[in-house]
Amino acid sequence: MVDNIKRSLLVALWFVFLTFPLMVVKVNTLKSIVEWRWMNMLWVAIGAFALSLVWRWAMARRQLKSKKAEQGEDESVKAGFATRLMEDPKLYKPALIVIALATIVFPLVVDIYQTNIMVLALIFVVLGLGLNVTVGLAGLLDLGYVAFFAVGAYTYGVLNSFYGLGFWTCLPIGGLMGALFGIALGFPILRLRGDYLAIVTLGFGSIAKIVIENWEEVFNGAKGIAGIPRPGFFGAEMNITSATTYTYYLMILMVVFAIFITNRLKDSRIGRAWMALREDEIACVAMGVDMAKTKLGAYAFGAFWAGLAGVIFAARNTYINPNSFTFMESALVLSIVVMGGMGSIIGVIIAALVLILMPEYLRAFSEYRMLMFGAVMVLMMIFRPEGLIANVRRKYTGRKVTTEDANA
Amino acid sequence: MPETNNTLLEVKNLTMDFGGLRAVDAVSLSVSAGEIVALIGPNGAGKTTFFNCVTGIYKPTKGDVLVHPPEKKSQKINGFKSNRVTTIGMARTFQNIRLFQNMTVLENVMIGRHCRTTTNIVGAILRGKKTKRQERETVERSYELLEKVGLVDDADEFAKNLPYGAQRRLEIARAMATDPFLLLLDEPAAGMNPQETKDLDELIVRIRDTEKIAILLIEHDMKLVMNISDRIYVMEYGKEIAQGAPMDIRNNPKVIEAYLGEETDA
Numbered sequence: 001m002v003d004n005i006k007r008s009l010l011v012a013l014w015f016v017f018l019t020f021p022l023m024v025v026k027v028n029t030l031k032s033i034v035e036w037r038w039m040n041m042l043w044v045a046i047g048a049f050a051l052s053l054v055w056r057w058a059m060a061r062r063q064l065k066s067k068k069a070e071q072g073e074d075e076s077v078k079a080g081f082a083t084r085l086m087e088d089p090k091l092y093k094p095a096l097i098v099i100a101l102a103t104i105v106f107p108l109v110v111d112i113y114q115t116n117i118m119v120l121a122l123i124f125v126v127l128g129l130g131l132n133v134t135v136g137l138a139g140l141l142d143l144g145y146v147a148f149f150a151v152g153a154y155t156y157g158v159l160n161s162f163y164g165l166g167f168w169t170c171l172p173i174g175g176l177m178g179a180l181f182g183i184a185l186g187f188p189i190l191r192l193r194g195d196y197l198a199i200v201t202l203g204f205g206s207i208a209k210i211v212i213e214n215w216e217e218v219f220n221g222a223k224g225i226a227g228i229p230r231p232g233f234f235g236a237e238m239n240i241t242s243a244t245t246y247t248y249y250l251m252i253l254m255v256v257f258a259i260f261i262t263n264r265l266k267d268s269r270i271g272r273a274w275m276a277l278r279e280d281e282i283a284c285v286a287m288g289v290d291m292a293k294t295k296l297g298a299y300a301f302g303a304f305w306a307g308l309a310g311v312i313f314a315a316r317n318t319y320i321n322p323n324s325f326t327f328m329e330s331a332l333v334l335s336i337v338v339m340g341g342m343g344s345i346i347g348v349i350i351a352a353l354v355l356i357l358m359p360e361y362l363r364a365f366s367e368y369r370m371l372m373f374g375a376v377m378v379l380m381m382i383f384r385p386e387g388l389i390a391n392v393r394r395k396y397t398g399r400k401v402t403t404e405d406a407n408a
Numbered sequence: 409m410p411e412t413n414n415t416l417l418e419v420k421n422l423t424m425d426f427g428g429l430r431a432v433d434a435v436s437l438s439v440s441a442g443e444i445v446a447l448i449g450p451n452g453a454g455k456t457t458f459f460n461c462v463t464g465i466y467k468p469t470k471g472d473v474l475v476h477p478p479e480k481k482s483q484k485i486n487g488f489k490s491n492r493v494t495t496i497g498m499a500r501t502f503q504n505i506r507l508f509q510n511m512t513v514l515e516n517v518m519i520g521r522h523c524r525t526t527t528n529i530v531g532a533i534l535r536g537k538k539t540k541r542q543e544r545e546t547v548e549r550s551y552e553l554l555e556k557v558g559l560v561d562d563a564d565e566f567a568k569n570l571p572y573g574a575q576r577r578l579e580i581a582r583a584m585a586t587d588p589f590l591l592l593l594d595e596p597a598a599g600m601n602p603q604e605t606k607d608l609d610e611l612i613v614r615i616r617d618t619e620k621i622a623i624l625l626i627e628h629d630m631k632l633v634m635n636i637s638d639r640i641y642v643m644e645y646g647k648e649i650a651q652g653a654p655m656d657i658r659n660n661p662k663v664i665e666a667y668l669g670e671e672t673d674a
Contacts (some may be wrong), residue, residue: 268532288523
């Protein structure tokens with residue numbers, strides 16, 4: 001500990017020295033004098049000292065943990081709070097009820113602005129869950145995921161403005177269009193892996209945006225499509241407040257639906273094949289899994305959710321333009337998946353809420369948003385590379401008891 | 409074991425070129441039901457390439473691979489993708505273990521059942537009666553196989569956490585989960601200690617005798633090969649230089665020269 005403080009003091013001194021010309025000395029060229037800002041020096045010293053100390057403490061903790069893991073006394077003995085919460089029904093049932101109540105009451109106690117932000121966050125939860133299948137389960141890195149989101153949104157926008165189709169007709173069409181585009185993208189990249197896959201999907205994302213921007217007749221170009229109706233409820237007239245609340249509940253339903261379905265797939269023949277594909281493609285194919293079918297399935301399924309989310313996004317905003325579908329959104333969704341923990345459903349939900357809500361409530365720091373975003377990502381990679389909540393593999397109960405008979 | 413007419417795998421003049429390099433040169437080989445056949449040869453002789461051609465990872469340049477599955481009609485499987493080869497009934501293991509590291513031991517075996525089950529995406533979501541039944545059968549069959557290779561107690565462990573010898577056995581269990589009539593083992597004893605090798609020896613013979621699965625294996629461990637194989641094929645520089653019973657191979661001057669070289673004590 002003393003050693004750590006000593007070293008941190010040295011670091012603080014070093015930073016003071018380094019930042020001295022920048023932070024302390026200020027030449028006022030108008031009055032031809034030099035201002036000495038000694039207070040800044042103090043802040044730099046304190047800041048560097050504290051950060052260094054925290055850093056050292058965290059690194060030491062991490063080392064201790066990996067040492068323990070090597071001795072085989074980690075995880076199972078001292079499972080994290082989150083894992084315990086999920087495994088013990090006595091703990092997770094009340095927690096689930098509290099969360100459910102909170103989500104139901106939420107739009108009634110807060111104002112419309114908050115609800116609207118929450119709807120956006122929930123849209124990203126669905127996007128995260130969808131991409132989680134493609135990237136987290138099947139291990140197919142997709143940097144152009146937002147393209148499918150755009151497909152969904154524009155499906156609704158175009159069908160509505162040209163043919164006057166309503167939200168409920170467009171919702172399934174949007175999802176299916178997303179899946180269709182997923183398969184269309186999937187075919188040419190079946191053989192690609194890793195970096196190459198990332199590059200092609202990145203290109204696909206950009207192409208989608210450029211096409212939308214330049215195809216004036218259909219997509220109305222950069223002007224976007226306005227006047228998209230909000231989700232209807234048996235033709236009832238709704239003011240903005242109730243429409244937003246309605247969209248919120250709709251989104252909650254959709255999230256529950258998405259959790260239910262991805263969860264079922266995860267624990268099925270298909271989900272296992274996806275995971276095997278991620279782990280080792282050659283072995284997976286050699287064990288009789290049809291690579292093309294499985295990969296296309298993963299793409300289509302992930303894209304399906306993006307399509308659905310896109311339709312709701314268009315309905316929520318009532319206006320869409322190509323700028324909502326940039327690479328930033330793809331990166332954001334990917335960060336949600338990585339931060340939440342590859343393949344972990346709860347992790348993805350938490351990460352989506354954090355990454356979308358934080359910037360909204362920290363508007364004061366909006367200039368540093370990207371900086372903080374990057375810092376969070378780097379720290380995550382160092383301290384929790386498996387994500388906020390690591391994917392817990394299901395344990396199957398079978399005929400475990402017969403071990404002794406078999407050995408006898 | 410006496411030679412029967414019940415041939416399962418028949419490879420005729422298989423040739424594999426990589427650009428100008430002929431890795432496998434007109435090798436013929438056959439495996440009959442109830443046989444353990446070994447394929448040996450010095451490093452780089454083309455044994456694994458031969459395996460990869462047979463199991464569909466490579467497409468052979470020339471030659472035929474014919475399978476005669478029991479009670480089904482024969483097929484020529486050149487250039488079939490490996491998942492189809494496995495579905496027909498030939499499963500393999502890998503020289504450098506290729507398990508699904510971050511999946512549990514049981515799940516690894518369950519993947520082997522993939523080609524014998526039919527649940528699709530819709531079925532998995534609805535989880536109907538048929539899906540549930542298949543799922544239950546998959547779990548049960550997988551446990552059964554884990555029992556056979558002695559890994560039941562590690563069923564919920566991640567595959568990467570298993571000791572080396574156990575990983576090899578898990579690969580065998582995974583391959584057996586595909587209900588094969590022929591098991592192709594690529595150096596199953598590599599990296600094992602003498603005790604593990606002995607256990608493996610027993611395991612392979614047991615698989616042949618109780619599961620009625622024929623076995624074709626590549627192996628460098630001569631003791632194991634001589635112990636369990638009914639017939640041996642020897643390859644050198646892509647060519648087949650000898651075949652026969654273990655005793656004949658042991659005394660074949662060509663094999664001694666090519667394979668053992670100076671190391672007469674091997």
